[in-house]
Amino acid sequence: xxxxxxxxxxxxxxxxxxxxxxxxxxxxxxxxxxxxxxxxxxxxxxxxxxxxxxxxxxxxxxx
Numbered sequence: 001x002x003x004x005x006x007x008x009x010x011x012x013x014x015x016x017x018x019x020x021x022x023x024x025x026x027x028x029x030x031x032x033x034x035x036x037x038x039x040x041x042x043x044x045x046x047x048x049x050x051x052x053x054x055x056x057x058x059x060x061x062x063x
Contacts, residue, residue, distance in 0.1 A: 001039045001063055003047050005032050008058040015050040015059060022047055032058075 051059040
């Protein structure tokens with residue numbers, strides 16, 4: 001599974017708060033980034049939750 005942050009990211013950092021192990025905030029670009037190319041299995045459910053809860057619909061899940 002892969003997770004992609006799209007250009008729709010508003011930088012509200014909700015995903016970072018939900019799962020700092022998977023997402024981090026890029027202060028230069030003012031948006032969240034994904035720390036892994038392939039999401040570890042133990043983080044996949046929380047990645048799906050972050051995508052569902054993203055107010056900007058900026059998190060895409062690629063199975």
